[in-house]
Amino acid sequence: MIExxxxxxxxVIFLMMTGLYVVISRGNLIKKIIxxxxxxVSVIMFYVSMGKVRGGTAPIDAPGFEIYSNPLPHVLMxxxxxxxxxxxxxxxxxxxxIGEEYGTIEEDKIREIEAEEHPN
Amino acid sequence: MLDxxxxxxxxxxxVVAVAIIRLKDLFAAVMLMGIFSLLSASLFxxxxxxxxxxxxxxVGAGIxxxxxLATLALTESEEEPKYNRFKILPLIxxxxxxxxxxxATFDMPRYGDPEAPIHQHVAPHYIEHTDDxxxxxxxxxxVLASYRGYDTWGETTVIFTACVGVMLxxxxxxxxxxxxxxxxxxxxxxx
Numbered sequence: 001m002i003e004x005x006x007x008x009x010x011x012v013i014f015l016m017m018t019g020l021y022v023v024i025s026r027g028n029l030i031k032k033i034i035x036x037x038x039x040x041v042s043v044i045m046f047y048v049s050m051g052k053v054r055g056g057t058a059p060i061d062a063p064g065f066e067i068y069s070n071p072l073p074h075v076l077m078x079x080x081x082x083x084x085x086x087x088x089x090x091x092x093x094x095x096x097x098i099g100e101e102y103g104t105i106e107e108d109k110i111r112e113i114e115a116e117e118h119p120n
Numbered sequence: 121m122l123d124x125x126x127x128x129x130x131x132x133x134x135v136v137a138v139a140i141i142r143l144k145d146l147f148a149a150v151m152l153m154g155i156f157s158l159l160s161a162s163l164f165x166x167x168x169x170x171x172x173x174x175x176x177x178x179v180g181a182g183i184x185x186x187x188x189l190a191t192l193a194l195t196e197s198e199e200e201p202k203y204n205r206f207k208i209l210p211l212i213x214x215x216x217x218x219x220x221x222x223x224a225t226f227d228m229p230r231y232g233d234p235e236a237p238i239h240q241h242v243a244p245h246y247i248e249h250t251d252d253x254x255x256x257x258x259x260x261x262x263v264l265a266s267y268r269g270y271d272t273w274g275e276t277t278v279i280f281t282a283c284v285g286v287m288l289x290x291x292x293x294x295x296x297x298x299x300x301x302x303x304x305x306x307x308x309x310x311x
Binding site for chain 1: 127133135136138146149163167168180194196206207214215219226229232236238241246247250251258260262271274282283289290
């Protein structure tokens with residue numbers, strides 16, 4: 001019997017592992033950053049899933065509603081999204097500089113160029 | 121209890137993620153990343169996190185995509201197949217880690233369980249007292265700007281640091297250098 005109450009967490013784990021796979025198996029730097037972003041969204045999804053209360057509504061005070069979902073994970077994840085974009089911007093800036101310096105954004109090719117320039 | 125919208129959106133999200141891995145064309149991957157963000161924003165709405173949803177839609181689907189497209193314009197927009205072959209070892213590592221994590225989820229409280237530990241600590245205080253202590257109907261805003269204002273302050277510090285980093289890498293002297301190099305390339309191209 002499938003536990004539907006855990007379906008969220010399983011999809012989150014699947015997304016997390018997808019992101020991790022991209023980060024460790026692909027040599028392209030932009031692809032790596034895309035992988036990190038997928039990973040990040042999966043973590044956010046995890047927190048928001050935990051914050052949901054059955055029969056609850058969005059945490060905005062209104063007459064006629066008694067049960068609200070937990071606002072705390074939402075706040076933490078708002079911060080995480082914005083910080084995530086800031087770090088993505090920084091990573092992309094570094095990729096642009098690497099691209100200018102080496103003429104490529106493939107990790108292995110950069111390593112080859114480095115090996116040619118500094119044989120030791 | 122999961123409804124059908126929830127289930128379909130989650131499955132669709134997983135499919136898009138797999139498509140992103142498989143694409144060699146980075147431009148298409150970045151556009152799919154935008155769709156991925158938008159889908160997750162819809163999911164956040166379904167899970168009552170409306171504030172997270174509109175931040176994700178604006179920042180994740182909007183600004184992130186623009187930043188990535190700008191990077192593609194300044195570098196290259198194809199993966200080189202030679203350097204991106206299928207590797208078995210990362211796949212095994214990832215599947216093993218995933219299996220361990222799935223095993224761990226059986227100890228998690230079920231989705232939507234009001235008795236879960238996360239709902240027992242400070243959250244009830246926020247929900248009950250936001251109105252008389254802060255006076256803002258949106259509890260997320262109250263927690264963000266008042267109860268945990270120092271978090272937001274830390275967040276601005278991170279953004280400021282990242283901004284300074286980007287400017288040091290790409291702005292100022294680097295811009296001059298870039299123009300000089302590009303002009304040199306143009307002159308070489310003409311002759």
